[in-house]
Amino acid sequence: MLSISNNYQSMSFATLRDTSLATALERLSSGLRINSAADDSAGLQISNRLASSKNAHNQINRNLNDGISYAQIAEGGLQESAALLQRMRQLSIQSQNGINSDSDRFALDKEFQQLKLALNAIAYNTEAFNSLPLVGDEDLLSDNVPSLSDTFSQGVEQSMTSGLRSIAYIPAGSSNVQIDLNDNGANDDIQVFTTDGKHLVGTPLTNATWVSKGITSATDLFDNFFLVENGYSSDASYDDSDLLTVGSATINGNSFTFTGDQQPSSTLESLTIGTTTQPLIISVIGNGSFRVTADWDSLGDENQGNSYSLGPVNITASNNTVTGTQYIELQKTPATLEALNIADTNIITTEAAEEAISRLDDALNNVSESRAFYGAKMNQMTSAYKVNAEMSVNVEASYSRIVDADFAKETARLTQSQIVEQASVSVLSQANANNEQVLGLLDSTFEQATQGVE
Known part of the structure; x- marks a missing residue:
């Protein structure tokens, strides 16, 4: 029986050669010595910790x-x-x-x-x-002027004293707010302002109610009413160009319906605010006491009037895995x-x-x-x-020594692999050529023997 001997050793050598060449190419192309856990499992674990740091x-x-x-x-x-x-x-x-x-x-x-x-x-x-x-923090709006829901129980009448102050603010995004006022004949009037001083609803400064409180001009408002403790910003300026004294109007996206100052014919005043696009401050100006009822469908975010962060600022100073994160506090x-x-x-x-x-x-x-x-x-x-910064440089250097490829070493390895590849291809080619010559000689001998038999 004839048998053909395959070049198994050459084929195995070629497999090893290809693996070494592929590894060298991968490291040179990525710049990393560790491209998978199989390259260096312990090194990969250490490098991950260093990368986190x-x-x-x-x-x-x-x-x-x-x-x-x-x-x-x-x-x-x-x-x-x-x-x-x-x-x-x-x-x-x-x-x-x-x-x-x-x-x-x-x-x-x-x-x-x-x-x-x-x-x-x-x-x-x-x-x-x-x-x-x-x-x-105590000077911010939400700390000085309570929200409507903090001042009133929904739909429940309560008694309050009037004066020259804010009684509640309505957060932006509120809907269908209803305020009904009975001033008990004392001529107390509802007033609605924005935090920057725009007078939206109420009575003009020439009204007797304002005059009775010593307010006759915008300057008087600045000195006695547009105060931080009343919810107004420090740069508030009086603006009554869109003041609604009676009827319905939409001002800056806020919709109002107001009965107006009903004195002396009635002691009742009613204000409906359909929608609000900004925080509004509610005041009742006068010299007596009044009964008031507030109702609403929904109120916006109470923190919207004060969107600023409270308290000190803590700046991350270090991240020590033993003692935890350390901060520098800015009061x-x-x-x-x-x-x-x-x-x-x-x-x-x-x-x-x-x-x-x-x-x-x-x-x-x-x-x-x-x-x-x-x-x-x-x-x-x-x-x-x-x-x-110094620690970051040191950690970066440690990380680099573990995971970065040595280009000189890998280039030499690549060159070596390429030389071995070329040599192995040549040897394998010669081995295959010798096999073809032996097979050709056997074929010729077999044909001659067959002809002699015939």
């Missing part, structure tokens, strides 16, 4: 950059506040001068009061990452008129100017301490950034 350090540094930006924004607002306080103190000293007449001091006080408004505006307009670092540094204790100051007399100087000195010390606080925190976060 590397990503954490990189993110912590981004967080620290955000924290530095937060502190810079807050310190910038305080810098402007300090400049205004210095000017206010200068005006106070000028007002003390005996050469000034009363009219001179009143003129100086006008600028002084405008600077106070600007100071409050800086505090409320210094916003960083959805937070107000220069405004205390709020309120710089509003109330926080600085200068809300009721004036310089219309020498005595008042002297009192103002004393308070302004305290306010300047407060602002300076707050600026120093942010400066120290910026230095602390910068130091933490440098530490994390």
